[in-house]
Amino acid sequence: MAVTDISWLRCGIGTLCRRICRIVCHLVCHIGATLCFAAGLVHADVEHEGALPVAEVAPGIFVHSGHQEVSTAHNHGDICNVGFVVGSRCVAVVDTGGSIVIGRRLRAAVKATTALPICYVINTHIHPDHIFGNAAFKEDKPTFVGHVNLAAAMAARGRNYRNALIRDVGADVAESEIIPPTQPVADLYDIDLGDRILKLRAWPTAHTNNDLTIYDEKTGTLWLSDLLMIGHTPVVDGSLTGWLKVIGDVAQEQPERVVPGHGSAANWRQALAAEESYLRVLLNETRAAIKAKKTMQQAIDSVGWQEKDKWLLFEEFHRRNVTASYAELEWED
Ligand SMILES: [Zn+2]
Numbered sequence: 001m002a003v004t005d006i007s008w009l010r011c012g013i014g015t016l017c018r019r020i021c022r023i024v025c026h027l028v029c030h031i032g033a034t035l036c037f038a039a040g041l042v043h044a045d046v047e048h049e050g051a052l053p054v055a056e057v058a059p060g061i062f063v064h065s066g067h068q069e070v071s072t073a074h075n076h077g078d079i080c081n082v083g084f085v086v087g088s089r090c091v092a093v094v095d096t097g098g099s100i101v102i103g104r105r106l107r108a109a110v111k112a113t114t115a116l117p118i119c120y121v122i123n124t125h126i127h128p129d130h131i132f133g134n135a136a137f138k139e140d141k142p143t144f145v146g147h148v149n150l151a152a153a154m155a156a157r158g159r160n161y162r163n164a165l166i167r168d169v170g171a172d173v174a175e176s177e178i179i180p181p182t183q184p185v186a187d188l189y190d191i192d193l194g195d196r197i198l199k200l201r202a203w204p205t206a207h208t209n210n211d212l213t214i215y216d217e218k219t220g221t222l223w224l225s226d227l228l229m230i231g232h233t234p235v236v237d238g239s240l241t242g243w244l245k246v247i248g249d250v251a252q253e254q255p256e257r258v259v260p261g262h263g264s265a266a267n268w269r270q271a272l273a274a275e276e277s278y279l280r281v282l283l284n285e286t287r288a289a290i291k292a293k294k295t296m297q298q299a300i301d302s303v304g305w306q307e308k309d310k311w312l313l314f315e316e317f318h319r320r321n322v323t324a325s326y327a328e329l330e331w332e333d
Contacts, residue, residue, distance in 0.1 A: 051108035058219035076101040087193020090119035096133030099173035103133020124225030126153040134179040146181030147210035205238040206246035220256030230263030233311040
């Protein structure tokens with residue numbers, strides 16, 4: 001190597017530069033990641049603690065709008081509409097959210113609104129996003145109210161629902177519990193919150209075999225829960241034909257306003273018509289598929305896909321709707 005050859009120096013400087021670069025990069029990445037992680041934690045704290053935001057949709061009627069998502073570690077099962085009704089004597093909570101975390105946040109919203117005790121916790125049906133916050137209200141010693149079929153549905157599905165919840169949402173919702181109703185409703189049942197009567201109605205099998213609605217006489221508010229799903233693909237877990245019949249009955253009602261189980265709409269009648277239309281497509285096309293001797297898989301691949309862009313979470317729920325419809329309609333006369 002000649003004395004004048006300084007390529008080693010260039011090479012050395014290059015290597016040094018690259019090393020410094022790498023160290024700086026690494027530090028920047030590390031600090032960046034730490035900041036991101038910290039920001040994530042702060043975000044998670046804001047997201048998962050404190051009172052659920054609620055809107056007073058009519059005097060004394062408070063509703064929290066859940067996300068239009070499936071339950072995840074991020075949303076903690078805050079995926080359906082929940083709320084509460086305040087009388088002059090006490091409070092009725094309507095559905096409790098998809099985990100103990102959401103139940104606690106709903107309870108915090110009640111406590112931030114009124115000092116009155118929580119005397120009733122009403123579950124509108126079995127689905128996990130509506131019931132897994134129940135345990136948050138145990139200390140209030142409320143009457144738990146549900147459809148006469150709800151306890152049996154909870155006994156049949158509770159364990160699997162809970163396993164799926166821990167799997168999908170995580171160990172921090174492990175205190176979520178199945179709490180069956182202490183007051184079953186077989187037909188009609190009135191609850192008196194003090195200067196406020198809630199008229200509960202247990203429906204024949206429709207969205208599930210344990211759908212319960214709540215009508216507040218004072219404000220003309222009808223809490224339909226998942227008998228009306230807006231945005232979210234309707235979920236057939238009871239009977240397709242039964243649900244269509246019940247929709248016919250619900251359409252006869254003349255409430256001032258309606259609270260759906262998912263989503264919201266300025267015009268509830270239009271939303272109910274959209275839901276009915278989807279269910280009719282399921283009914284007609286599944287019947288046609290069975291008549292044409294299509295297999296269940298062929299029906300799943302062909303029935304109702306033109307509805308896809310009208311609904312959220314279609315991929316998650318439509319196939320199981322066709323499966324349920326096929327099983328229900330396969331042996332009809
Ligand atoms: Zn539901």
